[in-house]
Amino acid sequence: NNQKDLKKRPPVVTIMGHVDHGKTTLLDRLRHTHVTEGEAGGITQHIGAYQVDIEGRLITFLDTPGHEAFTEMRARGADVTDIIILVVAADDGVMPQTIEAINHAKAANVPVIVAVNKIDKPGANPNHVMEQLSEYELIPEDWGGNTIFVNISAKTGQNIDEVLEMVNLQADILELKADPDRLAVGTVIEAKLDKGRGPVATLIVQEGTLHIGDPLVVGNTFGRVRSMTNDRGRRVKLATPSTPVEITGLNSVPDSADKFVVFEDEKTSRQVGEERAKRAELNDRQKAHRVTIDNLFDSM
Numbered sequence: 001n002n003q004k005d006l007k008k009r010p011p012v013v014t015i016m017g018h019v020d021h022g023k024t025t026l027l028d029r030l031r032h033t034h035v036t037e038g039e040a041g042g043i044t045q046h047i048g049a050y051q052v053d054i055e056g057r058l059i060t061f062l063d064t065p066g067h068e069a070f071t072e073m074r075a076r077g078a079d080v081t082d083i084i085i086l087v088v089a090a091d092d093g094v095m096p097q098t099i100e101a102i103n104h105a106k107a108a109n110v111p112v113i114v115a116v117n118k119i120d121k122p123g124a125n126p127n128h129v130m131e132q133l134s135e136y137e138l139i140p141e142d143w144g145g146n147t148i149f150v151n152i153s154a155k156t157g158q159n160i161d162e163v164l165e166m167v168n169l170q171a172d173i174l175e176l177k178a179d180p181d182r183l184a185v186g187t188v189i190e191a192k193l194d195k196g197r198g199p200v201a202t203l204i205v206q207e208g209t210l211h212i213g214d215p216l217v218v219g220n221t222f223g224r225v226r227s228m229t230n231d232r233g234r235r236v237k238l239a240t241p242s243t244p245v246e247i248t249g250l251n252s253v254p255d256s257a258d259k260f261v262v263f264e265d266e267k268t269s270r271q272v273g274e275e276r277a278k279r280a281e282l283n284d285r286q287k288a289h290r291v292t293i294d295n296l297f298d299s300m
């Protein structure tokens, strides 16, 4: 990449934390939406990808589930992100998935901003949260450390602006850049088979710009971008770096966390895609064969 081709890109910010500590409520507050109200049992069960424009500055947010069952999704969220907002409820304190999130952040080497939430509640004890997190090397600036802590209430909106300020500050420090003019590459956030539309994948573009009609290989499948919708369900024609989009037009459903690569022409992408699909199938067959042999030996 030529340095001069690089342009500033929005930060990708993943919101992590223990179940019900207020991650989705925080996002609802930022986006002026009501996602939490539509969730079954009030539990987030997938990764939501959203882009917010705050006074002309775009921020991409990934909302992860806090329920213990979704470790893999949290790891994935930590892997494609620039910054993590760790939400900790001030009345509940550090809990198992708080610690898990800290470990994902460390493994991915991503800076953490701590949002101590629910400070409107009578039982809130933000100081205790600071003490607890200090044991995990997240030491507040006030105490001589270098982790940013913000006390917030996602419910009342208290100090939400400060969280955004800190995100923007952190993003400036990281000097996030990408080349929007090259062929797009990025990562699958999630994918599914839709009855009417076929394979549908939520992608996050990391380099380049993705266009309608682009031939691409996604993990072990391939296709051509037939339609593209943004996080608000609106049809779009292109997606620039750090933008999440849902696309159709793939031959089969890719795996989450698969990488995607756009090719110059459809012929090459088809060749590469078919080869990868064949190799994956061979791998699967070999694995199945191995299992059969292992079972055979186990039973002897």
Ligand code: GTP
Pocket: 017, 018, 019, 020, 021, 022, 023, 024, 025, 026, 036, 042, 043, 044, 045, 064, 065, 066, 067, 117, 118, 119, 120, 121, 152, 153, 154, 155, 156
């Ligand atoms: P999972 O995605 O299931 O892990 O939960 P979550 O972290 O997204 O939490 P969610 O936003 O679903 O909020 C859980 C509950 O806490 C809801 O009833 C919210 O209304 C409530 N809540 C969230 N933020 C606050 C807050 O700042 N103050 C108070 N009092 N309640 C809050």
Ligand code: NA
Pocket: 019, 020, 021, 042, 043, 044
């Ligand atoms: Na919840």
Ligand code: MG
Pocket: 023, 024, 025, 043, 044, 063, 064, 065, 066
């Ligand atoms: Mg949630």
